[in-house]
Amino acid sequence: MRFYRFFFLLLILAAVVRGQSKAVNPLFSVPNRVKFASHLYKTGDYIRAFDEYRALLTGTPDDTLRLAAGLALRNLGRFDEAEDYLQGLFFFSRLKDYAKTEFLKTEFIRGNYSGFVNLSGESFYSPDTFSVGIKRLKYFTYLILQETEITDSAEFVSGFAESQRRVISKFYSVKKRPERKDELLAAVLSAVIPGAGKIYTEDYSDGIVAFIFSGLFYGLAAHNFAVAKNAKGALFAGIGLFFHAGSVYGSATSAQIYNAQKRFEFESKLIEYAEKEKYFLPDTEKLFIK
Amino acid sequence: MISRTLTILIFLTFAVFAQTETHRWGEKKADYKIPEVSERNYLIDDSSVMMSLVSGFQYAYYFLISDYDGDNCPFTPTCSNFFVQSVKRTNIFQGALMFADRFTRDLNFIERDKYPRSQDGRLIDLPQNYELKERGIVILPKHIDKEKK
Numbered sequence: 001m002r003f004y005r006f007f008f009l010l011l012i013l014a015a016v017v018r019g020q021s022k023a024v025n026p027l028f029s030v031p032n033r034v035k036f037a038s039h040l041y042k043t044g045d046y047i048r049a050f051d052e053y054r055a056l057l058t059g060t061p062d063d064t065l066r067l068a069a070g071l072a073l074r075n076l077g078r079f080d081e082a083e084d085y086l087q088g089l090f091f092f093s094r095l096k097d098y099a100k101t102e103f104l105k106t107e108f109i110r111g112n113y114s115g116f117v118n119l120s121g122e123s124f125y126s127p128d129t130f131s132v133g134i135k136r137l138k139y140f141t142y143l144i145l146q147e148t149e150i151t152d153s154a155e156f157v158s159g160f161a162e163s164q165r166r167v168i169s170k171f172y173s174v175k176k177r178p179e180r181k182d183e184l185l186a187a188v189l190s191a192v193i194p195g196a197g198k199i200y201t202e203d204y205s206d207g208i209v210a211f212i213f214s215g216l217f218y219g220l221a222a223h224n225f226a227v228a229k230n231a232k233g234a235l236f237a238g239i240g241l242f243f244h245a246g247s248v249y250g251s252a253t254s255a256q257i258y259n260a261q262k263r264f265e266f267e268s269k270l271i272e273y274a275e276k277e278k279y280f281l282p283d284t285e286k287l288f289i290k
Numbered sequence: 291m292i293s294r295t296l297t298i299l300i301f302l303t304f305a306v307f308a309q310t311e312t313h314r315w316g317e318k319k320a321d322y323k324i325p326e327v328s329e330r331n332y333l334i335d336d337s338s339v340m341m342s343l344v345s346g347f348q349y350a351y352y353f354l355i356s357d358y359d360g361d362n363c364p365f366t367p368t369c370s371n372f373f374v375q376s377v378k379r380t381n382i383f384q385g386a387l388m389f390a391d392r393f394t395r396d397l398n399f400i401e402r403d404k405y406p407r408s409q410d411g412r413l414i415d416l417p418q419n420y421e422l423k424e425r426g427i428v429i430l431p432k433h434i435d436k437e438k439k
Contacts, residue, residue, distance in 0.1 A: 206395055
C-alpha cells in the first residue's frame with residue numbers, strides 16, 4: 001500500500017516537473033516576437049510587421065512598440081492611423097519628443113506641407129531636442145510651397161548643415177528663378193507664325209505640324225482667291241483660321257504644361273532629397289527598430 | 291450496313307469532338323478585368339441647348355466618319371470625346387479651340403512619346419490639362435505599362 005502511494009506521488013511529481021509548459025515556448029517569447037517584427041519591418045514587410053506590433057501591444061503595452069507600429073503604418077501610407085498611434089505617445093511617455101517629431105514628419109510625408117509648417121511653429125510639436133532639424137525641414141518646405149516668399153539666400157542656406165548647403169543653395173536658386181515659359185508670349189508668337197509658340201515651349205514637332213497644317217489651308221485659300229474661287233477660298237481660309245486659333249490657344253496651354261512639368265520635377269527632386277537626408281531629423285527607425 | 295455506318299459515325303463524332311485532356315487541364319490565363327463597355331450611346335445630351343448641339347455633332351461624326359474609319363484614334367479620350375468633354379468643362383468657344391489644338395496634335399505622328407500611355411497603349415491626353423488652369427494640370431507618369439514591368 002505504501003509502495004503504491006509512493007509510486008503514485010512519483011508519477012505526479014514527474015508529470016509536474018517534466019510536463020510541457022505552455023508558457024515557456026521560447027519561439028513566441030516577447031523578445032523573439034519583437035525581433036521578428038523588426039526583421040519584417042527592415043525587409044519592408046510593413047503589413048506583417050504592424051500585425052506583430054499590434055499583437056504585442058495587446059499583451060505588453062510598450063512605447064517603443066507603439067512608435068514602431070506608427071512608423072509601419074506610415075510606411076504603408078495609412079497616415080491617419082499612424083498619427084493616432086503617435087499621438088498616443090504625446091503625454092507621459094519617455095518617447096514623446098520622438099513621437100511629436102515623427103508626427104510632424106508624417107504631415108510632411110503625406111504632402112500636407114502647410115499643415116506641417118503651421119504645426120512646426122507651435123512649441124508643443126517642436127521639442128527643444130529636435131528644434132534644429134524641425135527648423136531645417138520647415139525651411140525646406142518653403143521650397144515646395146508655391147506661395148511662400150523665402151528669405152534671402154545667405155540666411156536661408158545658413159540654417160542647414162555644412163554638407164547640405166551646396167545642394168540647398170541650388171534648390172534655392174531654382175525656387176527663386178524657376179524655369180518658366182511665358183504663356184502670353186507663346187500665344188503671341190503663334191498668332192504671328194502658327195506653331196511658333198509651341199517651338200518656344202519646346203514642343204517642336206507639334207509646332208511644325210501646326211505650321212504645316214494652318215499653312216496648307218491658308219495656301220489653298222490664297223490659291224482659290226487668286227483664281228477667283230472666292231467661296232472655296234473663304235472655306236479654306238476659315239478652316240485655316242480655326243486651326244491657327246487652336247495653335248494660339250494650344251501654345252498658351254503648352255507653356256502652362258511646360259511650367260507644371262518643371263514644377264513637378266522640382267518637387268520630386270526636393271522630396272527625393274528630403275528622403276535621402278532623413279528629413280533632417282534623427283533616424284528614429286534606426287534608433288528604435290533593431 | 292446502316293447500323294455499321296451509324297456506329298462509325300458515332301465513333302467518329304466522339305473522336306473529333308471529344309474534349310482532350312490537354313485542353314481540359316492545360317494552363318489558362320485568367321483575366322479578371324471588367325470588360326470595358328464601349329458601346330456608343332446615341333442619346334442627345336439635353337442638359338443645355340449647346341450640349342444638345344455638340345452631342346448632335348458628335349453622333350453625326352460617329353455615324354458618318356468614325357464608324358467607317360474604325361477605332362483608330364491613338365488618344366484617350368478620343369478626339370470626338372475630347373471635344374464633348376472640353377465643351378462640358380468650359381464653353382463652346384474654348385472647347386472648340388481645345389479641339390482644334392487636339393486635332394493638330396493628333397496629326398503629329400513624329401513625337402508621341404511625350405504622352406503617358408494607358409494600359410491598352412493609348413496616349414492619355416486629358417482635357418483638364420488644356421483649360422488654361424495651371425493648378426488643374428495632371429502630370430501622369432509616362433509609360434504606365436512599361437513601369438509595371
